[in-house]
Amino acid sequence: MILLTGAGGRTGKALLRALVAKDAQVRAFIRNPEQADGLRALGAADVAVGNMEDVDSINRAAGGTDVIIHVGPPMHPQEREITKSFVEATKNSGASRFIYYSVMYPILRDVRHHSLKLDATEMIVNSGITYSIIEPCRYMQHLDPIWPAVLETGVHSMPFNTKAQFAVVDLEDLAQATAKVATEAGHEFATYELAGPQNLSQEDMAAAISEVLGRPVRAEALPLDVMAARAIEKGASEDRVNQMRIMNTHYDHSGFRGNPNVLQWLLGRPATAYIDFVRRLAAG
Structure with a gap:
């Protein structure tokens, strides 16, 4: 069990x-x-x-x-x-x-x-x-909550600059890799960094969404004050909002880049590409 x-x-x-x-x-x-x-x-x-x-x-x-x-x-x-x-x-x-x-x-x-x-x-x-x-690493699924707004406005907006790069990873890939670690021997005392197959900026993500939707989508940095106000509206605590500010300020100047080799070794296949995740999301 x-x-x-x-x-x-x-x-x-x-x-x-x-x-x-x-x-x-x-x-x-x-x-x-x-x-x-x-x-x-x-x-x-x-x-x-x-x-x-x-x-x-x-x-x-x-x-x-x-x-x-x-x-x-x-x-x-x-x-x-x-x-x-x-x-x-x-x-x-x-x-x-x-x-x-x-x-x-x-x-x-x-x-x-x-x-x-x-x-x-x-x-x-x-x-x-x-x-x-x-x-x-950061999930591709961070696109999910803003997807309706992307479809409505043609703007991909997250709270960091549009050129910072992230090795975004599909949560489904992470889940499969974790299940393998949990159910198979040989992973004792291992620490696994699991990153997606590409280091992508908001501009790169917007371009992928544009390709899937067949219409322009542009990237725009969401101001931290707007992010904070929205989080508070959803019931986030003051402490959590402050930590979100600190985290996204770091991401704004450093991004969150990584390497997919470990994830792909665990999966035994290529990790899901961002554009394929977007295609899956767009298909409903």
Whole structure:
């Protein structure tokens, strides 16, 4: 049995589908019990309702599992403490391996979202457990929420300059690679940087969208104040909005570039190209 935390989120659901496709038995760990039926419909063999800040619920969920995959809440200030609770649950339950879903380049200390994961990684490495660490780059799926606006306005707009490059990666590829790591031997004590096949700017992405749609789409940097206001409207905390500002300021001048070799080795095939992701999105 594999315990999958954060199973109700976008990443968790993708991982669940990929694990089920590998015939894995998955126990989905969620906070909201209303998500249980939907996750069972995706193939979860069991659902554990709990709270990542409640050690007792974590230990109950971990009982009888062989592998724990931890997908933490995004930008949570208690990242290290929450992760440590799951590491301790790995020890207490007798699970054979802990898989930490982190972020590419946690060494970026000026970006708290990254540095918190570096602290958690250091704790995991020093914990004495058997672990694997997944370090994904920025998702291609960041296009999803702005897709209606792109179709309506012909503008691709994200909160960093239009020339900064990102090795954007398809979440479906990441999920398949993580499922392989979780269900096959040979990945113990491995840390895998998983980046997409091209380093692309907003201008490159807009050009790919233009090609797929057959009409012009241009790139435009979204002002950080506009990004912050929209996040607040959606209920983001002040702390999270501040971290989003710091992260996107870093991306504005440095981008987020990477290399696809490790991902493609795990997949056993070429990683999904951005234009193919756009074609899939446009096809509905």
